[in-house]
Amino acid sequence: MTHQTVRGTKDLLFDEWHKFEYIQQTANRISNLYGFLPVQTPIFEYTEVFTKTLGDSSDIINKEMYTFCDKGGKNITLRPEFTAAVVRLLIEKKLQTPIKLFSTGPAFRYERPQKGRQRQFHQINFEVFGIEDPKADVELISLAWHLLTEFGINRNVRLEINSLGDGETITKYREALVLYFKKYQNDLSEDSQNRLIKNPLRILDSKDEKDRLIISNAPKISNDYTKESSSFFEQILNGLTTLSIPYTVNNKLVRGLDYYCHTVFEFVTENLGAQGAVFAGGRYDNLVSSVGGKHTPAIGFAGGIERIMELINYLPKEERSTYLIPIGREAEEYALILANELRRNGLYVSYEYSGTVKNRMKKANQANAKAALIFGDEELSNKTLKVRNMDTGEEKIVACDNIIDLLHNQFMARNF
Structure with missing residues (x-):
């Protein structure tokens, strides 16, 4: 047996788990403020859910999906991203639009593990369906900025934004790119030649150094904007300015999937190495109709939880226990009952199942307990407990019926 994780996966222990939970809970809380409804899709779908939406030129389809044939002979794929699965849910459940949906969970891609990038990773995901107004784009980007501010990393992250325009714009731009890149076809990487x-727009997303030099002089998509596309993008930029959200227009920014149109954006940082995107998303007005649904304008973004974990400083609030120190056989038996009662009233309790008073008091100090409850035959006969403040050493006798109130209120308010 191999006692190690599979490459590209990671165990989460203790404080890391608390940080992971904090990110999910914060995202859920902020999503509620913006009117998002929580949904959860399975971690695997029929393969065609992804092949029909992601496009056959995407790296996800060509290189990265975990696909297998199940025992029923069906082609199944582990979820590589959320949007395709959420669109499937939208159509299957006949959800009424407009609607805002929030989801979170694991996704899977077979790629080279790097800092903040794993083969099993987790995302927070936001989708808005049924709103064509550019105000939806501004609000969604504002939500992302709100989250980054909440996490305390907005100063280390910058917003890069671009517009792919409408269908007419994209068609003209593809033609312009083909004319340009064909002049350098033999110098492009193998991926970019394909x-x-x-899909020549995907060349703009290449990280190959030789490709980047050629891309630097490629035509700008803004040269092919229709009047409507230009106006749409201008309204978004004006909205961001109104909300004091700083941005940079990056004319070479495209998203890695074929279904995007109009707005594309990334919040990027220099603190994650080569994989600098913290949040990324854009608009995909024709996606739902392309897979059999009705025409539904849409926009969304996702963020990698592992990448956020690399950037934030978070430690859970220390919860100090109440430590039980029973003396004698009857007290040992009562300790089980007392611990159960205290825990069911929301109190963090710890104690050793055996040992001397001295050793147990030592354990209470090592555990940084806030209070020790000491009780033996005398306390049991009087239905009292001796309570020691572990910070000051002060002790007092308290009736058993009053101990929960003391620990919840008086002790926490430092009246003891």
Whole structure:
């Protein structure tokens, strides 16, 4: 047996788990403020859910999906991203739009593990369906900025934004890119040569150094904006300015999936190495109709929880226990009952099942307990407990019936 995790996966222990939970809970809380409804899709879907939406030129389809044939002979794929699965849910459940949906959970891609990038990773995901107004784009980006501010990392992250325009814009721009890149076809990487045939916009997303030099002089998509596309993008930029959200227009920014149109954006940082995107998303007005639903304008973004974990400083609030120190056989038996009662009233309790008073008091100090409850035959006969403040050493006798109130209120208010 191999006692190690599979490459690209990671165990979460103790404070890491608390940080992970904090990110999910914060995202859920902020999503409620913006009117998002929680949904959860399975971690695997029929493979066609992803192949029909992601496009056959995407790296996810060509290189990264975990796909297998189940015992019923069906092609199944572990979820590589959320949008395709959420669109499937939207159509299958006949959800009424407009609607805002929030989801979170694991996703899977077979790629080279790097800092903040794993083969099993987790995302927070936000989708808005049924709103074509550019105000929806501004509000969604504002939500992302709100989250970054809440996490305390907004100063280390910058917003890069671009517009792919409408269908007419994209068609003209593809033609312009093909004309440009064909002049350098033999100098492009193998991936980019393939993309030149399938989707030349994807070449702009290449990280190959030789490709980047060629891309630097490629035509700008803004040259092909229709009047409507230009106006749509301008309204978004004006909205961001109104909300004091700083941004940089990056004319070379495209998203890695084929279904995007109009707005595309990324919140990026220099603190994650090569994989600098913290949040990324955009608009996909034709996606739902392309897979059999009715025409439904949409926009969304997702963020990697592991990447956020690399950037934030978070430690859970220390919860100090109440430590039980029973003396004698009857007290040992009562300790089980007392611990159960205290815990069911929301109190953190710890104690050793055996040992001398001295050793147990030592354990209470090592555990940084806030209070010790000491009780033996005398206390049991009087239905009292001796309570020691572990910070001051002060002790007092308290009736058993009053101990919960003392621990919840008086002790926490430092009246003891």
